[in-house]
Every structure is written in structure tokens, then in C-alpha cells.
Amino acid sequence: MRTSFLAREVRGGLRRNFTMTVALIVSVAVSLTLFGSALLMRSQVDRMKGYWYDKVQVSVFLCGANSLAVTCSSGAVTDAQRQDIRTTLQGLQPTVQSVYYESADEAYARFKEQFKGSPLVANVTATALPESFRVKLDDPKNYDVVANALNGKAGVESIQDQRKLLERFFRILHGLQTFAMAIAVAMLLVTVFLVMNTVRVAAFARRRETSIMRSVGASNASIRLPFILEAVTASVLGAGLAAGTLVAVKQFVIDARLQPSLTFIAWVTWQDVITILPWLFVVGIGTAIVASGLTLRRYLRG
Amino acid sequence: MISFDNVSKQYKNSNRPALTDINLDVEQGEFVFLVGSSGSGKSSLLRLLLKEETPTTGLVTIDGINIGKLANRKVPKLRRTMGIVFQDFRLLPSKSVFDNVAFGMEVIGKNRKEIRQRVPEVIELVGLEGKEDRLPSELSGGEQQRVALARAFINQPKILLADEPTGNLDPSTSVGIMKLLDRINRTGTTILMATHDVAIVDQMRKRIVQLDHGTIVRDQARGMYGHAGH
Numbered sequence A: 001m002r003t004s005f006l007a008r009e010v011r012g013g014l015r016r017n018f019t020m021t022v023a024l025i026v027s028v029a030v031s032l033t034l035f036g037s038a039l040l041m042r043s044q045v046d047r048m049k050g051y052w053y054d055k056v057q058v059s060v061f062l063c064g065a066n067s068l069a070v071t072c073s074s075g076a077v078t079d080a081q082r083q084d085i086r087t088t089l090q091g092l093q094p095t096v097q098s099v100y101y102e103s104a105d106e107a108y109a110r111f112k113e114q115f116k117g118s119p120l121v122a123n124v125t126a127t128a129l130p131e132s133f134r135v136k137l138d139d140p141k142n143y144d145v146v147a148n149a150l151n152g153k154a155g156v157e158s159i160q161d162q163r164k165l166l167e168r169f170f171r172i173l174h175g176l177q178t179f180a181m182a183i184a185v186a187m188l189l190v191t192v193f194l195v196m197n198t199v200r201v202a203a204f205a206r207r208r209e210t211s212i213m214r215s216v217g218a219s220n221a222s223i224r225l226p227f228i229l230e231a232v233t234a235s236v237l238g239a240g241l242a243a244g245t246l247v248a249v250k251q252f253v254i255d256a257r258l259q260p261s262l263t264f265i266a267w268v269t270w271q272d273v274i275t276i277l278p279w280l281f282v283v284g285i286g287t288a289i290v291a292s293g294l295t296l297r298r299y300l301r302g
Numbered sequence B: 001m002i003s004f005d006n007v008s009k010q011y012k013n014s015n016r017p018a019l020t021d022i023n024l025d026v027e028q029g030e031f032v033f034l035v036g037s038s039g040s041g042k043s044s045l046l047r048l049l050l051k052e053e054t055p056t057t058g059l060v061t062i063d064g065i066n067i068g069k070l071a072n073r074k075v076p077k078l079r080r081t082m083g084i085v086f087q088d089f090r091l092l093p094s095k096s097v098f099d100n101v102a103f104g105m106e107v108i109g110k111n112r113k114e115i116r117q118r119v120p121e122v123i124e125l126v127g128l129e130g131k132e133d134r135l136p137s138e139l140s141g142g143e144q145q146r147v148a149l150a151r152a153f154i155n156q157p158k159i160l161l162a163d164e165p166t167g168n169l170d171p172s173t174s175v176g177i178m179k180l181l182d183r184i185n186r187t188g189t190t191i192l193m194a195t196h197d198v199a200i201v202d203q204m205r206k207r208i209v210q211l212d213h214g215t216i217v218r219d220q221a222r223g224m225y226g227h228a229g230h
Helices: A003-016 A018-053 A079-090 A104-114 A140-150 A162-205 A207-215 A220-261 A270-299 B042-049 B072-079 B097-106 B112-125 B141-153 B171-186 B198-204
Strands: A058-062 A096-102 A132-137 A156-161 B002-009 B019-026 B031-035 B057-062 B082-086 B159-163 B190-195 B207-212 B215-220
Touching (some): A003 A018, A018 A162, A058 A079, A058 A140, A079 A140, A207 B072, B031 B171, B042 B159, B042 B190, B141 B171, B159 B171
Parallel strands (some): B031 B190, B031 B207, B082 B159
Antiparallel strands (some): A096 A132
């Protein structure tokens, strides 16, 4: 079949079935936007994991004058205790990569910097913040090694694993991602049914054309091709809208708003976004071909 | 070129066979009327030739090819050697006369040059020159059937099947269509025409095959409708 004739048939078919075509485009756009968002979220989580796990530390807080922990019964940490803890930590190499001591004054300075402009700062004094050792591990999973070595040691008020805090956060993100993917799959299913229905209606509306095509000896492929191409065209438009939406989210939401205000998070890059876009088209076109092909097998039998 | 050997056709949901033990041979270039009342099996016979149905028993061959055993993917090629017209014309209402005729070439992949050359020739053959841009709704019944004939003939089929082509037309218009069919027949095209039209059959004096309840009750060269020898 000549391409110009085919293009004319496809255009005419889409126009005649206008409302269904619009429904199909919107449905494909919504489901693929969700699908793309779920993929983007996964890249985002990966980025954040890479960025934060790299910075994750174990904080060993030392006893202050007012600490209530059992190990602090003798009051604020003494110089000897502090030295003992440092030696213990340094003895844990290579699991422990580096040990950094943060005094109460330094903790206060950092606190002031982090909460600049907040009324909190006025109410907190340097003595309220504990001094601590910041311990960097070779692998954030090896927290237990530090915990076992320091548990119950005099002068240690508490040991905090930042990774645990992050993991709870990542679990929430992972849940959101699964949720988005589930909705995307449900929407794709809806899209499949919509494609099937649209193609069925189109095939019924044009049963005269197809019966003439059959009677003059058009091949099965060329009878079905216009219908499949109509579904594919609508899907490509829908995938294009979805791609545009993701690009807009990256440009106007992530880059323009989130990134400047939430600088301590590593955001998805354009590279991440561009890797995802082709998949929208692959899934969209694949769905259209499979759904319309199956329908036509049933409704346009030679 | 067309031959039916002991062909019977039994539809699934029917208790009576549509065709019983049909034996029929049609030579290249013949003009054959298939007559008989509704339900006598005329349409079933045409459907077997188009491979819209397969025979329950027996052998249908065209040019020595067993149609009943033809693989599905070869059916389009078979149909390209045949043209068909119906009582209700079956034109595409949104396409012009030219596009309706060209449709038969477009869908089997003929190129633009062939189409531009062939379509006007056939439109002239059926006597519709000057009406290429009209829509079917702007034509009379006779003119619409001429468009359908042009489309059926566009790919120069060896066989033309006509299922009650004058069924919706008045007698004088029917005569024009029959003249056209006769002209097409003279180009060497074999024509099988199912009809009820007594006047036409009597006038044309062609071979008549009469069906009754799925069997051939008369096969007569240069026959008349009402004067059956049974």
C-alpha cells in the first residue's frame, strides 16, 4: 500500500473517531506519565542513596553535665574517658575509616549555621548540645562493630546510626515508588482496554471498507495496518505528552524550585530523565500494537 | 476454468444442506446465469468460489487450484483474480467516484502512476466519464452500480461474480448494466451472475444454471428463465 494513501486513511480514521482518539491520547499520556514518574523516582532514590550513604556516619554522643543515661552516672565525660573512646574507635580500623571529634562549641556553631534565622537558635546554648565523635565507616552496614565496642562504656551517652534514619526514609520512598508503579500498571491496563475498544469501534464503523478490501484481495496485513497505525499514532501522541510532562517536571519543579531550596539532596539529572523518555515510547507503542493486533484478530477475520 | 466436483455444503447451524452434490464446469469467457428462488444456494455457490466458505465435501477448483484447500494467506491472491458486484453496490459514501474505483488498486499496493492511468480508462468503459469527482450519493442507482462494476473490473479479473446486480434497479437501467456486463464478458472475462430477473435472463440468451434447494435442476445453454425442461 502506498504511504500517502495509508496516511490519508489513518488521518481520516482518527478524525472520524475523534472523541475516542482524544480519550486514547489522554489515557496513554496519564498512564505513561505515571510510569515515567515511577521510573524517575527510582533514579531519584538511587541518587540519594549514593549521595547520602557516602556521607553517613555513626555519631557517638558523649555525656554532658545533665545527661541521664546510666553510663553517664559520673557526670560529664572526663578527658580520660574521651581518650579511651577515641583509642577504642581507632583500634577498629579498617572498619572505621576516620574519627572526627566535634566539641560542644563546634556542635553549637554548626547548629546555628543549619537553623539560621530560626527562633530555635536564641533558646539553645552551647552547653545544651553534646560533644561527639563522628565516625566514618568503610561500609555503613558495619554499624554493629562500633556499637558492640562502645556499648556500656563510661562517658558514652548514646550511639546513633544515621543509616537507620535514612533507611526509614528510603522505605517510605520505595513505598511511594511501588504505589506509583501499581497505578501506572492499572492505568496501562485501562489503556489496553481502551485501545481494544477504540479499534473495535473503528473496525465496526469501517466494516464496509474492510469487506471491500477483502473482496478485492487486499492482504490481511494491509487490511489491519491502518487500524494498528491509528492506535500507534494516538499512543505516540500520548507518549509525547507524557515525555513533555516529565521534562517540565524536571525543568520547572526540580530544577527551578526544589534544587535551590533543598540543596542537601542529590536530584535526578537530565541524564536520568533522558534515559527514561525512550521507554515511554516503547511501552506506549508496544501496548498499542499488541492491543490492536489482538482485537483485529478477533474482529477482522478473513 | 471453474469446476465443482460433487460439492456439498452443510452450514453448522442448519439442518438442511445449502448445496448437495453440485457438478458444474464453466469455461474461460463464458457468461452463466445462476437462477433459482431465494435460499436455493446461489449465494453459497458464489461464496465457495470466493473462499468465504469451504465445501463440506467435494472439490472446487479454479484453473486447477483446489480452492477448498487453499491456505489462508493465499486467499488474497485468489481474490485478485476475481471481481465481485452486489445488489447494494457497496460503495464508500465519503469517497468520490474516482477514489472508489481507485480503492481497488490502492489496497493491493498499485502505484500512483498505474492508478492515474488505469482508473480513467475503466471509468470511461462504464460510461461515467465527467463524473469522477461526484460522491455516490450524487449518483443514480444505475450509475452507482457502474462505479461498483468499474471497481470490480479495475484489476482485470479473469472472473467476475455478480450477486443480483440489477436487483435494486428499474428495468431500463438494468438493461444498461447488462450491456456493460456483456461488454466486459467480450474482453474474455468469465461472468457468473446470480439473478431473479426473468426479463433479463430471457433477453440475454446465455447459459442458465438453475438451483433448487441446493441442487442443480437445470443446466442449459442459451436458455430462457421460465421454460425449464422439468
